[in-house]
Amino acid sequence: MDNxxxxxxxxxxxxxxxxxxxxxxxxxxxxxxxxKEGQRxxxxxxxxxxxxxxxxxxxxxxxxxxxxxxxxxxMLSTTESTLLDAGSEDDEPAIxxxxxxxxxxASALHRNKGAEYQKVGExxxxxxxxxxxxxxxxxxYLVGGDVTDQKFRxxxxxxxxxxxxxxxxxxxxxxxxxEMNQLLNAVDDGNKASGGLRLKCTTWGVLGFxxxxxxxxMLVITKxxxxxxxxxxxxxxxxxxxxxxxxTSSSRSKAERIPEEARFVSTLSNLDLSRSFYFSxxxxxxxxxxxxxxxxxxxxxxxxxxxxxxxxxxxxxxNQHLLGPASTALQNTYDWCIPIIHGFVDQTNISIHTRxxxxxxxxxxxxxxxxARFLKRGANDLGFVANDVETEQIVxxxxxxxxxxxxxxxxxxxNFTSFVQHRGSIPLHWTQDNSGVSPKPxxxxxLVDPFFSAAALHFDNLFERYGAPIYVLNLVKSxxxxxxxxxxxxxxxxxxxxxxxxxxxxxxxxxKAWDMSRASKSRDQDVIGTLEASAKDIVxxxxxxxxxxxxxxxxxxxxxxxxTNCIDCLDRxxxxxxxxxxxxxxxxxxxxxxxxxxxxxxxxxxxxxLSHMYHxxxxxxxIQYGGSHLVNTMATYxxxxxxxxxxxxxxxxxxxxxxxxxxxxxxxxxxxxxxxxYRFAQGQPMLWDLATDYYLHHADPRAWSERRRRNYIxxxxxxxxxxxxxxxxxxxxxxxxxxxLDFFDEYWLEYYRPTNLSxxxxxxxxxxxxxxxxxxxxxTQDGASELNLxxxxxxxxxxxxxxxxxxxxxxxxxxxxxxxxxxxxxxNEKLPGNALADWLRQxxxxxxxxxxxxxxxxxxxxxxxxxxxxxxxxAATQWTxxxxxxxxxxxxxxxSEADEYLRYINHPSNLPLVVSTEDPPHNSDILxxxxxxxxxxxAQMLSTEDDxxxxxxxxxxxxxxLTVTDADTPKKRYKAYxxxxxxxSLFKQQRADLQ
Numbered sequence: 001m002d003n004x005x006x007x008x009x010x011x012x013x014x015x016x017x018x019x020x021x022x023x024x025x026x027x028x029x030x031x032x033x034x035x036k037e038g039q040r041x042x043x044x045x046x047x048x049x050x051x052x053x054x055x056x057x058x059x060x061x062x063x064x065x066x067x068x069x070x071x072x073x074x075m076l077s078t079t080e081s082t083l084l085d086a087g088s089e090d091d092e093p094a095i096x097x098x099x100x101x102x103x104x105x106a107s108a109l110h111r112n113k114g115a116e117y118q119k120v121g122e123x124x125x126x127x128x129x130x131x132x133x134x135x136x137x138x139x140x141y142l143v144g145g146d147v148t149d150q151k152f153r154x155x156x157x158x159x160x161x162x163x164x165x166x167x168x169x170x171x172x173x174x175x176x177x178x179e180m181n182q183l184l185n186a187v188d189d190g191n192k193a194s195g196g197l198r199l200k201c202t203t204w205g206v207l208g209f210x211x212x213x214x215x216x217x218m219l220v221i222t223k224x225x226x227x228x229x230x231x232x233x234x235x236x237x238x239x240x241x242x243x244x245x246x247x248t249s250s251s252r253s254k255a256e257r258i259p260e261e262a263r264f265v266s267t268l269s270n271l272d273l274s275r276s277f278y279f280s281x282x283x284x285x286x287x288x289x290x291x292x293x294x295x296x297x298x299x300x301x302x303x304x305x306x307x308x309x310x311x312x313x314x315x316x317x318x319n320q321h322l323l324g325p326a327s328t329a330l331q332n333t334y335d336w337c338i339p340i341i342h343g344f345v346d347q348t349n350i351s352i353h354t355r356x357x358x359x360x361x362x363x364x365x366x367x368x369x370x371x372a373r374f375l376k377r378g379a380n381d382l383g384f385v386a387n388d389v390e391t392e393q394i395v396x397x398x399x400x401x402x403x404x405x406x407x408x409x410x411x412x413x414x415n416f417t418s419f420v421q422h423r424g425s426i427p428l429h430w431t432q433d434n435s436g437v438s439p440k441p442x443x444x445x446x447l448v449d450p451f452f453s454a455a456a457l458h459f460d461n462l463f464e465r466y467g468a469p470i471y472v473l474n475l476v477k478s479x480x481x482x483x484x485x486x487x488x489x490x491x492x493x494x495x496x497x498x499x500x501x502x503x504x505x506x507x508x509x510x511x512k513a514w515d516m517s518r519a520s521k522s523r524d525q526d527v528i529g530t531l532e533a534s535a536k537d538i539v540x541x542x543x544x545x546x547x548x549x550x551x552x553x554x555x556x557x558x559x560x561x562x563x564t565n566c567i568d569c570l571d572r573x574x575x576x577x578x579x580x581x582x583x584x585x586x587x588x589x590x591x592x593x594x595x596x597x598x599x600x601x602x603x604x605x606x607x608x609x610l611s612h613m614y615h616x617x618x619x620x621x622x623i624q625y626g627g628s629h630l631v632n633t634m635a636t637y638x639x640x641x642x643x644x645x646x647x648x649x650x651x652x653x654x655x656x657x658x659x660x661x662x663x664x665x666x667x668x669x670x671x672x673x674x675x676x677x678y679r680f681a682q683g684q685p686m687l688w689d690l691a692t693d694y695y696l697h698h699a700d701p702r703a704w705s706e707r708r709r710r711n712y713i714x715x716x717x718x719x720x721x722x723x724x725x726x727x728x729x730x731x732x733x734x735x736x737x738x739x740x741l742d743f744f745d746e747y748w749l750e751y752y753r754p755t756n757l758s759x760x761x762x763x764x765x766x767x768x769x770x771x772x773x774x775x776x777x778x779x780t781q782d783g784a785s786e787l788n789l790x791x792x793x794x795x796x797x798x799x800x801x802x803x804x805x806x807x808x809x810x811x812x813x814x815x816x817x818x819x820x821x822x823x824x825x826x827x828n829e830k831l832p833g834n835a836l837a838d839w840l841r842q843x844x845x846x847x848x849x850x851x852x853x854x855x856x857x858x859x860x861x862x863x864x865x866x867x868x869x870x871x872x873x874x875a876a877t878q879w880t881x882x883x884x885x886x887x888x889x890x891x892x893x894x895x896s897e898a899d900e901y902l903r904y905i906n907h908p909s910n911l912p913l914v915v916s917t918e919d920p921p922h923n924s925d926i927l928x929x930x931x932x933x934x935x936x937x938x939a940q941m942l943s944t945e946d947d948x949x950x951x952x953x954x955x956x957x958x959x960x961x962l963t964v965t966d967a968d969t970p971k972k973r974y975k976a977y978x979x980x981x982x983x984x985s986l987f988k989q990q991r992a993d994l995q
Contacts, residue, residue, distance in 0.1 A: 094223045094224060095202065095222065095240075096131070096204050096222075097130070098132045098199055098202040099132040099143050099145065099152070099184075101181055101184055101185070102181055127281050127746065128144030128146055128153060128281075129146060129281055130144070130145050130149075130202070130204060131144045131145075131205065131206065131220070132145075132199065132202050132203075133199070133200040133201050133220070133244070134187075135198055135200045136187065136194065136195070136196070136198075137195065138160050140156065140157040140200070141154060141155075141156055141184070141187065141197070142154065142155050142156075142157065143184070144336065147281075147746070147749050147750050148749055148755050149177070150755075151175070151176070152177065152179075153172075153175065154171050155171060155336065156168070156169040159248050161215075163215050164214075166209060167329070168329040168330060172332065184197060201220070203220035203221055204220075204224045204236070205221045205281075206220050206326075206338065207219040207221060207241065207319045207322055207337065207340060208319050208321070208322020208323045208324075208325070208326050208337055209322055209325040209326055209329075210268075210321070210322050210674075212264035213260050213264065214261055215245065216246045217245055219241060219243055219322060221338070223238075223274070224236040224237065224239055225237050227278065227346070227347065228360055228764075229764055229765060230280075230360060230394065231283065231402055232401040232750060232751035233751070234280065234750060234751070235278055235279075235280045235285060236278065236279055237277065238274060238278070238340060243265065264680070268673050270667060270669070270670040271671065276620055277340045277341070277342055278340060278342075278343070279338045279339065279340045279341070281750070282745075282746060282747070285362065286315075289392065289545065289547075290418055293545075294727060296410070297726075297727040298727050300736070301728070303735075303736060315366050316341050316364040316365070316367065317341070317367065318340055318341060318342045318367050318674075319339060319340050320675075320676070321674070322674075323337055324676070341364050342367070342624070343364050343365040343389060343624075344362070344617045345360075345361070345363075346360070346361050346616055347359065347360040349768050350605060350606055350609055352594050353595075356398045357395060357396070357592070357606070358394075358395070358396045358397070358398050358768075359394070359395055359585075359609070360392075360393070361392070361393055361394075361613045362391070362394070363390070363392075363617055363620070364390045364392075366384065366388035368384040369382075369384040369385060369386055369697050370388075370671055371386065372660070372665075372668050373387075373625050373660050374432050374433075374660050376425075377425060378429055378431065378454075379425065379426075379454040379455070379458055381429075381699050382457060383427070383453075383454055383457025384458070384461075385424040385427050386425040387423065387424060387569045387621075388422075388423075388424040388425075389422070389423045389424070389569070389621055390421075390422055391420070391421050391422070391581075391617070392418060392420045393581050393585070394416065394417070395417045395418075396415050396416045396417065397594070398765075399415055401747065402745065402748075403745070403747075404741065405549060405553075410731065411547070414548040414555070416547045417588040417591055419544040419558065419587075419588065420466065420558060421580055421581070422466070422561050422564070423564050424569060426488050426565055427459070427495070428445065428454065428488065429447035429454060430443055430444060431446055432444070434660055442484065443488060451498075451712045452498055452499065455499060456712075456715035456716070459499060459716070460715060460717060460720065463716060463717070464717065465561075466559075466560055466561035467561075467722075467724050468507040468559065469506075469510055469559075469560040470510070470563055471509075471510045471512075471537070471561070472496060472510065472511045472563050473514070473562060473564045473576060474489065474493075474511070475514060475517075475564070475566040475572045475573065475576060476492075476513075476566055477489070477518065478518070479518065496509055502714060503716065510537075510541065516531075516566070516575075516576070517572065520632075520639075528579065528638060531576055532582075532583065534579075535579045535583035538580055539580070539583050539587055541560060542558055543556055543560075544558050544591075548726075555726045557725060557726050559724050564576050568625070569625075570618065570622045570625065570626055571630050571632040571633075572632070572637075574614065574615075574630060574634075575618075575634050575637045578611060578618075578634055581610065582600065582607055582610060582611075583598075585600055589606075611634055614634070615630070618630045618633075622656075626656050626659070626660070627656050627659025627663065627664065628652045628655035629652050631653055631656070669687055672693055672696055677693070677697060678690075678693070678696055732744075
């Protein structure tokens with residue numbers, strides 16, 4: 001990899017901007033790229049250097065006359081202009097808007113002489129959130145902008161580099177919009193002869209660079225969507241990507257004619273990057289919340305400023321292979337490239353005792369030994385297992401947005417809690433050959449290791465990641481007619497027994513084997529009860545993470561992890577992880593002070609929402625590994641599933657069998673290519689010619705002799721067994737002391753977007769409400785709703801009353817005092833859909849309900865309507881608080897409304913769906929329905945002159961609608977507003993029944 005001459009290879013002397021390079025850089029550019037190209041680069045640098053000398057700093061803009069200021073439209077951010085589009089569903093559009101260029105001459109820009117360049121990091125965090133890719137004949141220009149569209153950076157990518165070389169020129173200077181616009185105009189002017197500067201595409205980020213047989217490609221994010229917000233930092237899902245060849249047009253056409261190159265590109269396209277890949281600009285989603293908080297606080301305690309995204313857990317960074325060339329060619333790799341994880345992210349908000357709680361579930365799939373179901377089983381010789389997934393459950397209270405406590409105390413907000421658990425294949429050398437037609441191939445132990453080296457490496461890695469103790473919940477079958485899973489059960493038990501011999505007391509692996517499949521089919525075993533007992537034991541041993549400063553708010557650390565597995569780590573494992581997560585949820589809510597104890601019952605809204613989230617989590621993991629959704633869901637093990645779910649389970653089983661038999665090999669080749677397990681080399685076989693990918697995922701046997709053999713007894717690192725502790729909350733030290741909060745964390749700009757125009761329906765925090773994301777499902781067999789929501793009480797029309805009355809009496813909404821017979825009669829009646837709106841809108845009539853028991857609530861005496869006419873007209877139309885309560889307990893509807901509702905529910909269901917001008921068919925139901933419309937109802941549908949006048953007033957918008965003129969004074973809405981200002985509101989304590 002080669003860098004341009006303006007980059008500092010050792011990083012010792014300060015970086016110079018792309019537009020202020022020394023003269024020798026121009027000479028180097030001429031010698032390496034040709035005289036013509038080098039002269040053009042020199043010209044554009046001189047032009048922009050002069051522009052920067054004359055440009056106006058932002059602080060001096062207010063002192064200029066209005067004629068010298070740029071037009072407001074040129075200062076409007078791209079996000080602002082896009083948000084005006086009513087069709088956008090998110091706070092930001094799915095497709096990034098490009099950098100808005102203008103053709104303002106350089107003479108219109110003025111800048112104080114001697115102004116210094118602003119460099120990356122001088123003003124705190126400067127993360128880029130959107131990018132515009134421009135192209136000339138020989139160069140790509142990538143322009144990045146921050147979240148406010150006020151700071152910009154640029155880099156250049158050489159399109160004429162030799163095959164296998166990646167030449168990137170990075171500029172560390174932070175430009176303003178006007179400066180960046182002038183720079184691009186200079187580049188455009190210098191390339192007029194060859195077509196100028198053209199916009200190639202707009203992106204949300206760069207995933208990295210990859211090459212197959214020739215030149216490099218750049219993979220960029222073209223579409224995204226918001227899925228979660230953690231501490232004010234948004235988490236996005238990748239919805240679209242594009243692979244861009246970093247060559248010229250002629251070189252690209254030649255590469256397309258190479259069959260191997262075209263096939264590599266086609267193989268990579270088999271990996272769908274638009275599903276279940278996630279990223280964040282300012283939050284490290286590759287690590288758990290506990291690790292992020294500990295690392296940040298340790299850095300402040302040492303007086304260091306560490307960019308959070310500079311240190312990622314490479315185990316979960318799926319584009320690690322693509323970031324390799326970028327880390328070599330760039331000095332600030334993560335300013336331009338974005339790490340992504342593969343797995344699942346979901347978030348919802350739910351109100352518990354009037355306090356809003358945010359629940360976030362994040363699943364991170366390991367990229368090591370990753371693959372499809374039957375092609376990746378067990379563990380490799382490095383200790384990495386198949387289907388290795390880390391699941392984190394974050395529960396927080398949305399009192400404050402950021403991770404910081406008041407003060408500010410950095411990263412000490414006590415309203416954040418987290419619990420982590422793990423799933424993974426059994427860490428032994430075993431496989432399943434699915435070349436036959438059997439949906440359940442035989443299990444083979446390929447290597448019987450008396451020292452269980454693979455398991456030792458795996459558990460040592462778990463100790464390093466999570467600490468001790470480790471609780472292993474093994475759910476494979478123990479009794480089978482033909483031994484399959486039981487073979488692994490005995491070998492796995494022996495491995496745990498052997499490894500525990502060397503571990504010290506208190507740090508040993510807790511192991512529990514339980515045949516969950518057999519228990520679920522037995523009538524005398526309680527599957528949920530057994531899992532809940534194990535979950536309580538797990539949470540009590542490992543604990544959970546709660547943030548705090550250990551002074552006012554006590555913090556806690558999770559030491560250890562629960563490792564759950566079945567044969568596939570899908571259906572049974574997901575059900576067990578949900579029960580463990582439910583138990584941890586109770587402890588998290590208690591730690592936040594929301595519930596008095598750590599127990600949450602199944603028949604509650606919060607547990608129902610959590611089950612929906614874990615069901616979606618299990619479906620996504622099952623699709624990624626097995627090719628289909630979950631076959632056995634939580635309802636199966638709770639034994640509440642309906643008979644119709646059997647057909648659904650059969651369909652999912654067939655889909656899993658089909659994908660495993662015919663599609664998994666193509667998917668595995670895409671995994672190997674994207675993850676860098678296979679790299680093209682001359683003289684080596686092609687990816688599609690390999691009989692097996694065994695050596696792509698295991699260590700090279702030729703290197704075994706060079707490696708130091710591990711101790712079979714002391715197989716673990718004692719440092720990994722030490723207890724994790726929360727660092728004390730300390731403020732920044734040294735040069736960081738006294739810095740404002742936005743110097744360390746730009747969550748305010750990212751979350752609140754102070755310069756953008758938005759609306760509540762587009763904001764993620766508004767859309768993640770649990771009742772919006774998970775509406776109440778259909779009633780179950782016993783008639784009870786799955787979600788524990790208040791169900792509307794039916795209104796009983798009293799048919800025994802005299803029909804001459806103007807209103808129909810209904811029963812009280814408080815049905816707890818009714819006897820069983822009355823409750824049954826209430827449940828058999830229909831509920832008018834507009835009853836609620838009517839009794840809120842109209843004054844009530846006398847309540848003469850006959851009490852059915854001594855416990856019935858009677859209407860208040862002072863709420864009854866008086867027979868005497870009211871003298872005050874306003875008092876006659878205004879309710880008192882007592883009347884409002886009385887009518888809310890005993891709502892009534894008039895006969896016309898009841899008849900209209902009956903006519904509505906009797907609407908024929910066979911009406912044509914398409915409206916046409918032709919005569920309706922001779923259908924007795926339709927004709928009867930049309931003729932049933934009464935003359936009184938038809939007369940009420942006519943519009944009066946007042947209605948037409950009000951409508952015309954509504955649609956006619958004046959130039960300044962917010963200004964109230966004298967002509968608006970007699971209008972009804974302004975009269976009502978003046979009355980409201982005088983205190984004549986709904987709850988004003990004025991007796992309406994006074995004379």
